[in-house]
Amino acid sequence: MDNPDISRRLFIMKSCAGLGSVWLASYLPEIIAAQEHAHRAAQSESPSRFEFFAPEDAAEVEAMAAQIIPTDDTPGAREARVIYFIDRALATFAAEERAAFVEGLKQLQKKARKHFGKTKRFSDLRAEQQITLLKAIETSQFFELVRTMTILGMFSNPEYGGNYNKIGWKLIGFEDQFFFKAPFGSYDRDYKAKE
Amino acid sequence: MTNERAHFTANAEIDFVIIGAGAAGGVIAKELSTAGFRVVVLEQGPYMKEPDFEHDELKYMRQQAITNDYKRQPNTFRKTEKEKAKEQPAIIYGRMVGGSTVHFTANYWRFHEIDFVERTRLGAIAGTGFANWPITYSELEPYYTKAEWELGVSGLAGASPFDPPRSKPYPVPPLPIKSSGVLAERGASKLGWHAFPAPMAIISEPYRGRNACLHCGFCEYFGCEVAAKSSTLATVIREAEKTGLCEIRPNSYVRKIEVNKAGLVTGVTYFDENRQEHFQSAKAVVICANGAETPRLLLLSKTSLFPHGLANSSGKVGKYLMFNGHAQASALFEHPLNEFKSVPVSRVIHDFYDSDPKRGFYGGGGMDLRFVSYPMGFALRGLPPDAPRWGREYKAMLREHYTRTVHANGHTTSLPVETNSISLDPDVKDAWGLPAVRVTYKDHVEDLKTMQFFQERCKELLQAAGARKQWSRPVREQSFGFHLLGTCRMGEEANRSVVNKYHRAHDVPNLFISDGSSFVT
Secondary structure, eight states, X not given: OOSXXXXXXXXXXXXXXXXXXXXXXXXXXXXXXXXXXXXXXXXTOOOOSOSSSOHHHHHHHHHHHHHHSOOSSSOOTTTTTHHHHHHHHHHTTTGGXXXXXXXXXXXXXXXXXXXXXXXXXXXXXXXXXXXXXXXXXXXXXXXXXXXXXXXXXXXXXGGGSXXXXXXXXXXXXXXXXXOOOSOOSSSSTTOOOOO | OOTTOOOOXXXXXXXXXXXXXXXXXXXXXXXXXXXXXXXXXXXXXXOOOGGGOOOOHIIIIISOSSBOOTTTSOEEEESSTTSOOEEOOOBOOBOSTTTHHHHSOOBOOOOOGGGGSHHHHHOOOTTSOOXXXXXXXXXXXXXXXXXXXXXXXXXXXXXSTXXXXXXXXXXXXXXXXXXXXXXXXXXXXXXXXXXXXXXXXXXXXXXXXXXXXOOOSOOTTSOOTTSOBOOTTTTHHHXXXXXXXXXXXXXXXXXXXXXXXXXXXXXXXXXXXXXXXXEEEOSEEEEOSOTTHHHHHHHHTOOSSSTTOTTOTTSOTTOSOXXXXXXXXXXXXXXXXXXXXXXXXXXXXOTTOSXXXXXXXXXXXXXXXXXXXXXXXXXXXXXXXXXXXXXHHHHHHXXXXXXXXXXXXXXXXXXXXXXXXXXEEEEEEOTTSOEEEEEEOXXXXXXXXXXXXXXXXXXXXXXXXXXXXXXXXXXXXXXXXXXXXXXXXXXXXXXXXXXXXXXXXXXXTTEEXXXXXXXXX
8 A cells, every 4th residue: 555546546436336336437537537636736745935925924824833842752744844834824814814914923023022021932932831821812802813724734635735645634533535445444443233 | 527517697587596405405306406497596695516515624623614604694683572682693504505414413313203293192281382293203104214215224123112113124224333322332231221223314325326435434524535425415415406497595684575466486595605695485485494494584584564574473483492392411431432434323212202291391312422523623622621721731631531431411302482583683784785684592491401301311320331430511592593494384274383384374275384494393
């Protein structure tokens, strides 16, 4: 299963041949083309620059995201390149949230300076300091917005720029496949139907 | 396959215009066109096909790819008629050719015999329009069978001791059991209940030229990429088009049904996707636009002859809105269930289906175990209410819970209350300048008791199934509807209902209304 796209394609081809389904045969090439297009787009993704954020603001937002889903024994929001998802979202379908981001960051930096010294930016703080600050704002709309965007970036399709290498999906045990075969989980493995 | 598709010119003589290409509109289009009538189906949403569907949670769940779009079609909501309604999403429906059958869970239980005669069996219920249906189960039975065989429904006849009589088994066997189904069986048998293979409108084997389910797990809220889900899009709409007598016209948003001086319908006025207005004439009109859009369109179609809205001499258009109640309890199990795979539901429990006066209130319903959580939605709100919302522990809980969580659900009855309604909002307009859907809805106290009762049963079921940890949220009054029912009820008396048992409007002989809005209870 080195290349999931190819194994997916082979499986569907086989099941199609085996079942002799006229309908699937006629639509299958288009379905596979659409799926593979999405995957190619995802794989060719190599983030180089931001479309909306200035690099220093991106560092601030990424530091927040990395506290929301931290890196520990498994990769977190940082490795999943959530910041690129958020950047692209603000440049496109979430453009109406831009002002909230700009204002929220301003307030966060004000708080960082107030509590931890004049020159400090949020991303410069130590982890405990960052957590303390985020706890202080965790009921704010801005925090909720960053939390939501972090989660979307962690778990949406890789073609949106985050969930790099399907890090988010691997974390929780989700697999995006075109087909599965029973048994699906632990409890149906040894199932025997009652007569 | 598509080259024989009909395309009628503006002056072509059309027998029927159908408004809405969903669960009802698709079936009616096929029945009429195969009977030789010339049919135009106007659908407000796009015409998407299997290659257009994607596994894309962001697009489908958060950006309303295939459902009503609140930015262009706002709703307003209030609990009682005394309040001013506030703008907020209040209803959801599939907005595309195939309608909600494209994205639905595909549960396909039949109604039981009792559902049509509850008023006779149980008596009146104060503050409601509780009534018998003008049709019975035995009259409908041949049509249930026809639908199951023409659409393709998986199931096992005779598996439920509560099943109503059926003249034929299911056309294809049940889908494979999932871990949630095994746990439902385990819990149910401990409690003396009966979990039976879920009747699902998703085919377990190739059927009528369509491929079997591949168990990808993207059923609810998504369109099936291999057409294994028996939506009207994948089934009857194709057959209707093959007749060469049925034109599906997508992106066509109807704003008014037109009538002549004799009080007969002459056709409909609609916007195309470029907002050009058109008139489509027809000998008869069938509205299948769902329990919210159907009454809205009738109310929008008022004239001097029909000053309270078309077909509304009874004043009942838009009234008696029902949502169905919903009860839930959640649990974490020891080992992974991997519920993200395969169809949403594999076992159903009907032990509490009927209302039982011994419980002290009206109400009943079905139960199942299901998960239906895609990764983003789960991370946003899938953990127990007391779980941390960010940080190390949050991340650890996501890891542990995603594959091990399941929800027990009660899908319950709603009482028909006249003041629960769909009406035209006096202030808020949609993107076409038409008054927005205004929802007025407050659950009847018996509905809340039913939900409470079912939540207790859900907890018992999860406990008996061996849950490691359980949680639930308190039952609350609903303010959002998935099932839009009752707003043009059928009945024998023209002053108390909108359509007769054949779904013909009492007031207008060449107008038919067929969708969830005709449901009586």
